[in-house]
Each structure stands twice: as structure tokens, then as C-alpha cells.
Amino acid sequence: xxxxxxxxxxxxxxxxxxxxxxxxxxxxxxxxxxxxxxxxxxxxxxxxxxxxxxxxxxxxxxxxxxxxxxxxxxxxxxxxxxxxxxxxxxxxxxxxxxxxxxxxxxxxxxxxxxxxxxxxxxxxxxxxxxxxxxxxxxxxxxxxxxxxxxxxxxxxxxxxxxxxxxxxxxxxxxxxxxxxxxxxxxxxxxxxxxxxxxxxxxxxxxxxxxxxxxxxxxxxxxxxxxxxxxxxxxxxxxxxxxxxxxxxxxxxxxxxxxxxxxxxxxxxxxxxxxxxxxxxxxxxxxxxxxxxxxxxxxxxxxxxxxxxxxxxxxxxxxxxxxxxxxxxxxxxxxxxxxxxxxxxxxxxxxxxxxxxxxxxxxxxxxxxxxxxxxxxxxxxxxxxxxxxxxxxxxxxxxxxxxxxxxxxxxxxxxxxxxxx
Amino acid sequence: xxxxxxxxxxxxxxxxxxxxxxxxxxxxxxxxxxxxxxxxxxxxxxxxxxxxxxxxxxxxxxxxxxxxxxxxxxxxxxxxxxxxxxxxxxxxxxxxxxxxxxxxxxxxxxxxxxxxxxxxxxxxxxxxxxxxxxxxxxxxxxxxxxxxxxxxxxxxxxxxxxxxxxxxxxxxxxxxxxxxxxxxxxxxxxxxxxxxxxxxxxxxxxxxxxxxxxxxxxxxxxxxxxxxxxxxxxxxxxxxxxxxxxxxxxxxxxxxxxxxxxxxxxxxxxxxxxxxxxxxxxxxxxxxx
Numbered sequence: 001x002x003x004x005x006x007x008x009x010x011x012x013x014x015x016x017x018x019x020x021x022x023x024x025x026x027x028x029x030x031x032x033x034x035x036x037x038x039x040x041x042x043x044x045x046x047x048x049x050x051x052x053x054x055x056x057x058x059x060x061x062x063x064x065x066x067x068x069x070x071x072x073x074x075x076x077x078x079x080x081x082x083x084x085x086x087x088x089x090x091x092x093x094x095x096x097x098x099x100x101x102x103x104x105x106x107x108x109x110x111x112x113x114x115x116x117x118x119x120x121x122x123x124x125x126x127x128x129x130x131x132x133x134x135x136x137x138x139x140x141x142x143x144x145x146x147x148x149x150x151x152x153x154x155x156x157x158x159x160x161x162x163x164x165x166x167x168x169x170x171x172x173x174x175x176x177x178x179x180x181x182x183x184x185x186x187x188x189x190x191x192x193x194x195x196x197x198x199x200x201x202x203x204x205x206x207x208x209x210x211x212x213x214x215x216x217x218x219x220x221x222x223x224x225x226x227x228x229x230x231x232x233x234x235x236x237x238x239x240x241x242x243x244x245x246x247x248x249x250x251x252x253x254x255x256x257x258x259x260x261x262x263x264x265x266x267x268x269x270x271x272x273x274x275x276x277x278x279x280x281x282x283x284x285x286x287x288x289x290x291x292x293x294x295x296x297x298x299x300x301x302x303x304x305x306x307x308x309x310x311x312x313x314x315x316x317x318x319x320x321x322x323x324x325x326x327x328x329x330x331x332x333x334x335x336x337x338x339x340x341x342x343x344x345x346x347x348x349x350x351x352x353x354x355x356x357x358x359x360x361x362x363x364x365x366x367x368x369x370x371x372x373x374x375x376x377x378x379x380x381x382x383x384x385x386x387x388x389x390x391x392x393x394x395x396x397x398x399x400x401x402x403x404x405x406x407x408x409x410x411x412x413x414x415x416x417x418x419x420x
Numbered sequence: 421x422x423x424x425x426x427x428x429x430x431x432x433x434x435x436x437x438x439x440x441x442x443x444x445x446x447x448x449x450x451x452x453x454x455x456x457x458x459x460x461x462x463x464x465x466x467x468x469x470x471x472x473x474x475x476x477x478x479x480x481x482x483x484x485x486x487x488x489x490x491x492x493x494x495x496x497x498x499x500x501x502x503x504x505x506x507x508x509x510x511x512x513x514x515x516x517x518x519x520x521x522x523x524x525x526x527x528x529x530x531x532x533x534x535x536x537x538x539x540x541x542x543x544x545x546x547x548x549x550x551x552x553x554x555x556x557x558x559x560x561x562x563x564x565x566x567x568x569x570x571x572x573x574x575x576x577x578x579x580x581x582x583x584x585x586x587x588x589x590x591x592x593x594x595x596x597x598x599x600x601x602x603x604x605x606x607x608x609x610x611x612x613x614x615x616x617x618x619x620x621x622x623x624x625x626x627x628x629x630x631x632x633x634x635x636x637x638x639x640x641x642x643x644x645x646x647x648x649x650x651x652x653x654x655x656x657x658x659x660x661x662x663x664x665x666x667x668x669x670x671x672x673x674x675x676x677x678x679x680x681x682x683x684x685x686x687x688x689x690x691x692x693x694x695x696x697x698x699x700x701x702x703x704x705x706x707x708x709x
Contacts, residue, residue, distance in 0.1 A: 073674055105463050245546075258547070401658055
């Protein structure tokens, strides 16, 4: 039993440490606070927090307080609730699909007039300009942060043993998946991919379609949408592809674990997981571009910085200074090289090339090169609703229950046109 | 005792009534009001009448959620009650071993739902889980994907829930057994009744109030399943484990459809009210009978 005096001493030390920790997070006197809500765990969280620390230590004017708020969707729910409750942070980051909705709802601060933000030398495909159709013609309200594309990850050892190379088109994808599948007890799937909207959009683009037709009609890719679903159905039915259990990011995580454990030979995932997979793979990991259907195409993904219009002016100005800092080459490079996300400025890419980084890290180059076939998202306030409520549940249904792809997409199109 | 002034009881009830109004009546009224609006928290709410209810009904979502919840709840109630009663009959005896097993079974009940969900995610993993290993030892080929197959996932989640709450049923049934007049059981034994006959004619009828209590409380608790679904399946695959509380959470916090989530919550409240009413009637009949 601990003596009473000792217990009190330990409690006093623990209490003092706790108070000290709290004090460390408090805003120093005379500095403008910037509340930042973010949605990363693991390494990404560590890197972001180190960059915030770098900013806070490097000047005495502003102080960023970064608070973790769960994954993208949990963070977004909290953000929208906080906006309604008028207690939103100054700064946050959200998935691209939701930016048009937030912008049209009038809750985002226009950023172009803050010093230096209009002049950032962003890679156009990663900035507002080309992430959305006619994004450059709209008021600047979102700046790229962690941007990505889907890429293929290959188990290099298995591919070398089988004398295979990364599939370049859908026919090769089928053949490679078949070759690497072992349909035995404790066997292996040739291919794994979360049944997720983002990868389906990639397939739709590769099949020559787009979510919105040229006349503005929500088409969900029409025949290309069906072809994309049919490919997944065929691979799953043939036992060549493992649709991971779980939904949203749980399925992504499961897919990564299947790959790392050797239960799946090749997966599609985000470039965001590059450093994590490289660090944990017990085999040679090869990153490769996605194969072509009738053409090559990928969507971009990840999140954008947003400043909330409701915040006090001084804090919004401080947030803008933080954003400028985050787009300086050293911060962009730190973020990209430690996480796997794509560097968002041209200067950062040039610097990395000059340093020979891509020559020694060819996997990091894959997503960057894929930007040449990146397709913009439609600027639609309904995009997020269509993604979460209409398409995503039907993708699962079509692939797992093997329902008719054409009928299920017709149903989705009809629902997408219904008033909210 | 008669109050000296007629208004006195009402003054005394006022603090409780105030709390009830603030934390129950007002939120409930607000919930019903919100169910008549379309609102995403960001743009202004607009009145849509009963459209949220109609939409839930027409899309089949309400029925699907109700049938999923009901079938999983029935499995949970029947499974946990059978296991709880069986274990109670086996463990209703003195001795250290029986006490240890009783404690072990009940210990699952006090473990957090999230921990249980994570534990079973690992146990039920179709590739590296213990169950998959056992399956492969007995049958060739790949083990079923218990959590990825819409036909299996609801029963897998129900089985985990049964494992978790059987300890509760066990304790209540044990209390019922130990409260039973021993003279009646001894009289039946003296009359030469077999073990099965004693159970069917004496123990089971005398356990009826206990059974009703366990059944209704387990049913209401299983209707409120959330944590284990959130951790293990997130309502999938293909909404096969989307129970009522998860559906409300999804509508409200992921899709931000405040009106539709409120309509679903109102319907859910109505169902729980019916269940509570049924429980009340059953117990009243029991007491009067």
C-alpha cells in the first residue's frame, strides 16, 4: 500500500505536470489565436503538429492551436455542427467534394485579398483552379493541403516471382489479378480495393465517362459508370478481388492490412498511405499508376484548407499568415516527403527534383506524374450528398450482392435528381 | 397524510417537473418540430410537413432499419436469455468453481462495448481470426467473411452482443432461482418428478416474472445497439447492420439531414414507447394474476 504522504507527493507532481501541459497549450499573451481543427491520426498528425510547432516557434505574432477532430467525415460533421452553433474554429480542412457546398452556403472566407495567398505558385490540378470545373473563375475560398490521387501498390516480391509488371490497362489488371490469386485455404487475392466512391470515379473516368454530362445533367458516367461497376463485379465474382469489410476509412485500413500481411498482392489506395506502407511492408513495395480503360484518368482527393467567415477579422488574418507559411517550400516538402501526399506548389517540386529526391524515391513520383491525367470534379453543391447518400451505398450493394449495375445506377441517377 | 394546503404537493413536485420539462419534454417537442423541416444546419431550415416521414417510408429505409433492428434484437434476446438461463441452472450451486465461472461470464457485461467490438473484429477476421483458423482446420477453402457478407454480418453482430450481455441474464436468472421457495421443489422431488419435469412444471412457471423482466429489458437494450455496430461494421455491409440508433446517427452526424434524422428518432421513440407499454401491461397482468 502506498503511504499517504507519498501518494500526496506523487499526486502533487502529477497535478503540476498536468497544469504545465495545459499551460503549454494556452495562447501566449499578446499573440493572436488561430484555432485549427484537423482530421489526421498517426504519422500525419505528428507531422502536422510539428509544422504547427514550427510556425508557433518561428514568430511571436500568432499562435495556432491544433485540435484533432476524428476522421474526415467525423471532423466535417463537427465542423458543420459548430458552424450552426456559432462556435466554429478559424481554420480547418475539408474533403474537396464538400467545398462547393460550403462555399455556396456562404460560410467560407474569400482568401484572394489576404496578402500573398493569390500569388501562391500552386500546381493548378491541386488548387481550386483545376480541381473543379471552372474553379479558377470562382472566388478563391480553398487552398490545397494534403492532396492525393489513387495509385496502385504492388507486392514487388510476388510480382518478381511471377515475372509480372504493373498492369497498364483493365485487361492486364484482370490477368495479373488472376495470376496472383491463390484460391486455397489461407490463400491470396490478386487484387484488393475499397468499394469506395473515389475509386469508382477513377474507373468511370478510365471508361471514358464523367459524373456530370456536358449538358449539366447528373449522369454518373452513364455507360462508363456501368462498365466501372461491372469490372469490380467481375473481379469479385471470380474470386480475384477482395472487397475489404467495413465502411469509409475502416475499409481502407483493412485493405492496407490485407496488403501488408500478404493476403492481397496488389491494392488500390491513396498516395497518402505511401510512407505508412513503405515503413510497414516486409516486402519490396512498388507504387504504380492506375491502369487505363479506354483512356487514363484519376480523380484528385484529399483536403483543402478553409477559413471560416464567422471568425473575428484578426484571427482570419492570422490564419492567412499561417496558410502562407504552410505553402512555403520547406513546409510543403516536409509534409509531402514524410506522408506521401503530393507537394502542392511548383517550387517545392522543383526543389525536390534539384535535391534528387525523386531519383531516390521513385514511388513518390507516381501520384505527381498522374496529375497529367487528373480530371476535375464538377462544382456541385449536391456532390457530397450524391457521394455519401446515393452512390456509395449502391456501390456496396452492386458489388457485394452482385446486383445489376445498370439498374442500380439508374436508381441512383433518379435519386440524385430528387430535391433535397 | 394530507397536505395542509392543496397546492403543496405541486410545489414539491415542481423541481422534478422542471427537470423533466427541460431535459425530456422540451427536447422531445423540439425533435417533433425538427422532423417537419428540411435542415442541414448551414442553410436556413424550411418547412416540409410530413415529407421526411414519407421519404423514409417510400425509400424503404424505415422498414429496412426496423426489420434489421427487430431481427437482430430477437436473436439477441432469445440467445442471451437461453444462454443466461442455461448457465444459471448449471451454476446455481455452491463452490469456488461455480463462483469463478459466474464471475467470468458476468465480467463480459462490464467490459466496454468498444473493447468488445475491437476484440471480436480480430477474432472474426476472415483471414487471420481464430474462428477462421478453426474453420480452415475443419473445412477446405476460404472461411466465410462473417463481417463482410450481408447475410452473415447481422448474426455475427448479434452473436457478439449475446456474448456481451449473457452475464446480465445469468445474474437475474440466478437471483430468480435463489428466490424460489425450496419447499415447492422439494415437494415435487418427493412426488418423484424427474429433473426435466421439475423444470417444466415448477421452475419455469415460477421464473415467469424474471423471464419477462429479462426479456423486456434485453429487448429495449438491444434496440439501442450502437457502439458495437459503429466499431465492427459501421452499419454495413450494404446497410445489413444499420440498426435504428446507427441510422439516426448516420442521418444526423454524417449526412447532416437534421429533419430526416429527427423523423427517424420520432418513429424510434414511438416503437420504444410501445415496447415499454407492452412491458407495463405484461407486468400488471403478472401482478394481478
